Amino acid sequence: MSITTVKPTKPWAATPIDRAITSLSIILGLATSVLVVALTPMKGKLAYFFVFYISWIIIDSLLMYRKIGGKGVRDGLAAKITLFGGILVMMAVTSILWATISRGLKGINTAFLTQTMHSASLFDPIGKGGILHAIVGTLMLIAIAIIISVPMGILTALYLTEIKGKASGLIQFLVQAMSGVPSVVAGLFIYAAIILNTPLRSSAFLGGLALTILMVPTVTRTAQEVLNLVPRDLREAGLAMGATQWKTVALVVVPAARSGLITAVILGVARIAGETAPLLFTVGVFDNYNFNPFKGDQGSIPTVVWRGLLGGTPESIQRAWSAIFVLLTIVLIMFVLARTLGSKAMKK
C-alpha cells in the first residue's frame, strides 16, 4: 500500500494564463489611451487616466468573459467601478491639498507669521507685512464661540441623553435642522438683530455670536454620540450609591466622557474656523491688532484670504494662498487632535 499525499491546490490563485490576460489588458488599455489622446482633442494627464481606466475595464472584462462568465464579469466590473469612484474622490482631495501646500508655502516667511498688515498693503511685494493680527483675531473669535456654544451644546446633549424629557424628539429634530442653517444667514441674522437694533457695531463678539449658531449643532451631535457611549452601568452604579442625578452626571458620566467631549468641541471649532461669510457682516476687516472683543473691527484669516482673492494681483493672491495654508494647518492640527482623543475615548 502506498501512501499518496494530496498536494494542496489553490484553485483561487492566478494561473499563468490569468496573469498573462491581466498584463495583456493593462498593455492594451495603455495603448488605447495613448492612441485616443493622440487622435482626439482630449488632452492632458486626466484624459490619459480616464481613457486608460475605461478601456482597461472593458478589455479586461472581454478577455475574462470566457473564464468566469457573465456573472463573474459583472462582479469584477462592480469592484473596478467602485474603486474608480474612490480614486476620483482621492484625486480631488489630493489636488486641493497639493495646491494649498505648493502655492501657499511660497509666501510663508517669518515676516508673514510675525507682523501685521498695519504698514503694508495687500499689493506690496511678499516679505512685507504679515497676518499675525489675523491669527490673533481668528483665535479670539474661536475663543468667544467656544465660551458661548460649549455650555449650550453640551447641556443640550445632556438633556437628550440624561434627562430624555418629553421634548427630546423635537429638540433632536431642531438641532439637526440647525446644522443646515447657511453661514450667510447666520451673519445676516446677527446683523439684523443686533447691528440694526442696538448701538453695538461690528466686533469680534458679534462674530463669535454668529459662529456660535454654526458651532452649536456640531458640538451637540458629537457630544450626544459620546455620552451615549458611556455605559448604563456607570449611571446606575452612581444612583445606587445614593447619589443624586446631578452628582452622577457631574462626577461620573461627564468625567467618563471627557476626552470625547473635548473631541466634540474641537470638531466644532474645525467647522467654524474657516467660515468667511458671517464675518463679512459682523466683524469687518482690520489690519492691526484689536484686543478689545466688544468694540471695533477685527482681522481674521478668512477675511485676509477673501480680500486677497478679490485683490486680483499676483501678490494679493499669493497672500491669500499663504493665509489659507496657515488656516488649513490650524484646521488639520485640530482634526488630528480630535481624532486621537476620539479614538482614545472609544477604546475606554
Next chain:
Amino acid sequence: MSVAAPTKIAPQARVITTKPRVSDQIFRGIVTAFSFSALVILSLIAIFLLSKGYSTLREQGLGFITHFEWVVNVDDAGVESAHFGLQAMLLGTIVISFIALFIAVPLSVLTALFLTFYAPNVIKKILVSVIDLMAAFPSILYGLWGFFVLMPMAEYWAKLLHKWLGWIYIFDVSQPVFTRSPFIAGIVLSVMIIPIITSVSREVFSQTPLDRVQAAYALGATKWGMIRAVVLPFGAGGVVGGSMLGLGRAFGETVAVFSVLNIVFRTNFHILFTQGGNVASMIIQRWGEAGKKEIGALMAAGLVLFILTLAVNFLANAIVTRTVKSGR
C-alpha cells in the same frame, strides 16, 4: 399596682416620593432651559429676518419670487425706487445644486460601496479620515481651489462638452465664454457635498442586516449580486436622505460659489455659459453697495434661503431617521 402598658412607639412610615431633590430640580431646570436654545435661535432668526425684510416682501408681493430684475434707481430728487426679484437667483441656485448632485451622488455612492465592501482595512481607514477631513475644509479654500486650479481644467471640459454635445439645449452657449459658469460652480459644490453624502451612505450601507447579506451569499450570489439584491434596496432611503442633506448644504453655500460664478440677474439654463445665480452669493455681492432699502430686500432674500434650506433639511433628516430606524 397597675403596670402601665408599655407604649409602643411605631416608627413613622418613611415617605417615599418620586420627587427629585432640590439639587436635581435645579440641574434639570438648567439643562432643560438650555436644551431649548436651538428652538430659540431658529425662531429668532426667522423673526428678525422677517421683521427687517417685511417691507420688501409686502411691496414686491409674490413678484419677489417670480421676477428676475433686481434694480435700484435713485432719481434726481433722491427718491429711491426699486424692483427686487429673486427668480433668476433661485433658479440659478437650483440649477447649480442639481449639477452638483448629478456629479456627487454617483461618486459618493460608489465611494461608499468601495469603503464598505471592497477596500482593504488600511485603505479604508485612510480614506474615511480623508473624507471626514474634506468636510472640515474651509469653504473659502474650495473657492480658491475652484478658481485657480479647477477653472482652467473645467473650462477645457466645458469646451469639449460644447463641441460634442452642443446640440443639446443646456450645453449650448450664445457666446464662447466658458469661465465662471454654473457648470464650474456645480463641480466645486459637488466636491464640497461628496463627504456628506458619502458618510451618510456609508453609515446606512454598513447597517445592512448581516443575516440578509449571508443569506444572499449562501444562495450563491457574487458580491455584486449581493449588493444589488440586498444592500442597495436597503440603503436607497439613506442615499436619498444623504443627497438631500448635501442639497441643503449646496443651497446655502456662499463664498465658494461666489469665487467661481459670474452672478447675473437673468435666468440662464445654458449651464456652460458664464452667467448664473445663487441667492447666498448674491447677498454677499450686493451687500457692499446696498442702501437701506436694498438691505431690507437682502434680509428678505436671506429669509427665503433660510426657509428653503430648513425645509430641505427637515425632509432629509426625516428620511434618514426613518430608514435607519425601520431597518429596511
